[in-house]
Amino acid sequence: MNSNELKKSVAMAVLDYIHPGEIIGIGTGSTVYYFIKALSTVKNLIRGAISSSNSSTFFLKKYGIPVYNLNDMKSLTLYIDSADEINFKLQMIKGGGAALTNEKIIASVAKEFICIADESKLVQVLGEFPLPVEIIPMATSCVLNKLKMLGGKPKVRKNVITDNGNIIIDIYNFKISDPIAMEKKINSFPGVVSVGLFAIRKADVALISTASGIKKITRN
Ligand SMILES: O=C[C@H](O)[C@H](O)[C@H](O)COP(=O)(O)O
Incomplete structure (x- = not known):
């Protein structure tokens, strides 16, 4: 199975x-694009969605799924998203698509966070994937x-403005031995809107798509 087939398979499994x-x-x-497509195959499975980006909003509307405003919600039971990397503690690097801040906001209020990913995303130590940081220009x-x-090689991501009008710095060559401490540290720098480390609010469940089926990992 190639990576797109693995993504499609986990997108169906999370239904x-x-x-x-x-x-x-x-x-x-x-x-998530495959997940939105999967959702559209089951009529009225969900009442609607809180979207983390303009691009997801576009696809949700395209597939006839109503989009609601987070500010109108009293609570949120479930958040479903992928990751650029996830470790066995279900801590993640996210933001390869520049949506980290809005994703973090929604994840912070959801009772349950399910991460759907193909097996290439599962790592022992976070940091092979460049760590995104959204900052005020x-x-x-x-x-x-x-x-x-901090030791890595930070570079401004070219030609990218986030949905919030900010820019992204990616930190290369940056193995992260203590994700919670690093998340707190980077969050403390003035001008940082958010860092794509999801260690304080990590996933509750990961569904990992492999050639031999879906593996479920739960937080301990
Ligand atoms: O900003 C983007 C998000 O954090 C995505 O969840 C992450 O980049 C993984 O995306 P993909 O499913 O395309 O690998």
């Missing part, structure tokens, strides 16, 4: 975890300097 009739949170990216040089002190 079994949805309680019919709910409004659910939805992430961003190619795996005027803070670019001061945040770059602070990030350099």
Whole structure:
């Protein structure tokens, strides 16, 4: 199975975890695109979605799924999203598609976060994938300097403006031995909107798509 087939397969598998009739949170990216398509194959499975990006909103509307505003929600039971990397503690790097901040906001209020990913995303140590950081544009040089002190190689992502009007710095060559401490540290730099480390609010369940089927990992 190639990577797209693995993504499609896990996107179908997660449908079994949805309680019919709910409004659910939805992430961003190619795996989520397959998930939105999968949702559209089951009429009225969900009542609607809270979207984490303009691109997911576009696809949700295209497939006839109503999109709601997070501010109108009293609570949110479920958030479904993918990741750029996930470790066995269900901590993740996210933001390859620049949607990290909105994803983090929705994940922070959802009772349950299910991460759907193909097996290439499962790692022992986070950091092979460059760590995205969303920052306020005027803070670019001061945040770059602070990030350099942490040991990696931060670079501004070219030609990308986030849905919030900000820019992304990706930190290369940056193995993360203590994701919670690193998330807190980077969050403390003025000008940082959010860092794509999901270690404080990690996933509750990961469904990992492999050639031999879907593997489920739950948080301990
Ligand atoms: O900003 C994008 C998100 O964090 C995605 O969840 C992540 O980049 C994974 O995307 P994909 O499913 O395309 O690999």
